[in-house]
Amino acid sequence: MTEEIQNKKSEHPTDEQQRVVIVGGGLAGLSAATALLGRGFKVDLIESRRQCGGRAASFEDSEDGSLVDACQHVAMGCCTNFLDLCEQTGLGHYLRRDRTLWFIGPDGSRSACTPAGWVPAPLHLVPLLFGMNHFSLLEKAALSWGMVRLAVRQKLGEGDSELTAAQWLRSRQPERVIQLFWQPVIESALGESIDFVGITAVRKVVVDGFLAHPKAADLLVPTEPLGEIFGEKLVAWLRGQGAAVHSGQAATGIQYDESGKATGVLCGQDVLWADAVVLAVPWRAAKRLVPKLLPPVDESFVGSPITAVHLWFDQKIFDLPHAVLVGRVSQWVFQGEEDESARNEKACHAQPKDVEHHCQVVISASRGICDGNRDKLLETVVNELQEIFPAARGARLIRSRIVTDPTAVLSVRPGIDRVRPNQKTPVENLFLAGDWTQTGWPSTMEGAVRSGRLAASQLLELAHMKNDCVVKDLHKNAFIRLLVGQ
Template identity: 90%
Template structure:
């Protein structure tokens, strides 16, 4: 046990403050801790891994020791709570805002799609949708109409059963538009196949991520490794604000008194006392810790895999910040940051060492792909890049690494919203957070941050300190509100 936690266990803060213990140092736990600052409570955050950040994590590159994200994460302009957290903690400067979305069609044609800022929503989408060179005019019109139909809540269920995205789309959108827009966009936004996701989750992406506001579809791309942004900088910031962060400590149980109130958490042999507990761990860990407080997790919660293919070439193979590769196995490609590209040269004292250029291909809903032959997948991805980018044909692949998280995100299948648990539980001082809880958002960084803030809001309500910690969505104009029925 760390010295700090040792000295604090079994005792309340000297000034009589309420003691809150947060279990789990992913974005949900870190956001709950941030939301509780300045509210007159003392906060201990306990994380089982050596580093906080959870799934928004990086690994140490075996070649030069630099940090590489296990998988590229991006947020969108509509992720108001995630962006607010980054601004509040000084991390906003490590996010780059790409207003232009680059699409590369099946024929290799490039489209620079930039939403307009000078027209009211939803007209801002005209240059984005009509800028896609791989679609005919009629296909673009069908896509725009499809978005509007979805937004106005067309029939979303068949009897009592919510339709999947594929079921909804197949009778309403041209096949090419499904394959070259809906499939890549839905799969990357929700991390799950269009055959499995519920249509209401897709509606959320369309309304909040595209139609709602001219800045909604902006892409926010981290410019530093996630492990550095969240695992180091955010944790250092929290510690500076008085939060006690204990990493490398797994919580193995929750302690209750006779009335059923939580009194602390068990960390191996030790009990850390608490007036309130926020459990911000993934659903499997939550099931182990509080099985009776959860819905039937095994039946309802399924994870969806995401695969990142890391490639180090001897030269830069493309000149865009990112690109959506439609109609291919590779779905997105991200340029390594310039600094990352040269870091191997910088860190290597031996002058003979060659410069490596890192890029990353991301494949969401990679079920089937990640179970197969890795060399085959690598070959497919490299061949696709060579078809698209002339420079890739002359480049030498120096090394590669394939990273798959088999349960990267919660699969938002039809009906899942009714089972995702709320922040409050039957135990009045025990709260749930995590991207799998009821946030109204898919399993994303925004969902995780919201969940932490929701738990903090409920916790403060319990202590009679009313505070709404969740910030509002981007402003929707009157026309959008009318369109979506809000």
């Protein structure tokens, strides 16, 4: 359902309430809207697609009409703002918390790696790091030392921040540890190859995602389709709080007055008058809408691809909630959530007919994978699953679908943080948001939510209001603070 844009160019609203127009209904725009509601603003959100959610989206399965995520998204325990947004809007229970990370080594060995919950950080990581069966004791020790070295701020000197992860790691870590830990972990956390990603971004993952807190590395897995959680439920929450959400409407320009202040957002012939604008669109769209306000994004901003291989088998092929497959083309495999009808059928003790079991293999930094040959990719992934999971050998693959987003995330290369723009722009009442803006975080759901909250904070500051939108990181104990230099 969408709400018509009411105001034609001639109809400037006369109401007293400050009106904020948010362009872009991805997590950045949705979080900005959530932060501003209840603070006396009238919020309008414009989204060009039929459904909000942006890249955290689902498609309708052509076979049974159910929603399937274009690509599995996960968050980590350290994603405090994303989690806070979900809690605030009543969506927290749609996230399953997996404390155990399941690794499957190149030899097929399974490792259940669970951080300890009862010892102070960083000791909580000992069972996780030393639980990886595919490493020797020496390799485990090297990996742990590598983490500490990376975390110690003084060791990461000025010059180091210009290095890629591969450049930093190759002179400091055994090749096998790079291949079987750093590469899969970095590529899945940052969505980019270790050959391109900057070591500073990796340090953030190590410190915030592993060392900082016993809950930092918890995996948060959505239990319902993203399209339902963000596209429907979050939008319903916003509407319930008084926001107007105009989906299927693309912003075509920003309108300014003679002093250079933004006065509205153009959608073709219509204008939505605004006292302030939050532009929460991807960088290419932002460049079209506000070219003068952005740094040279074309040269510095590169997207990194992520591929999801969706597989529907005639039986369940593995018994884990997820698994990290190291040393293979497939990087992660996730068990599909059983849909409502299947659950109901079971509840009625009916014999489910033609039940399909969905699972999804995710491959980050997937450029050039299997030479771009989709049949070869499908064959490779299925072969790998059959090697690892005995049940897959006897299962029939009913159907499959490969979804690649060529610019899934911003490639966080060395020096990128110098050009990521702040949410505040030279136009006093126009703010930027989006996972590509300056958040200190990689391009993730947490980064997007933070950017929306940072934009909202700047807007509140302009309005001389309390700007406490961004919640704190997980608490770091004194030892960790000393270690990382905070």
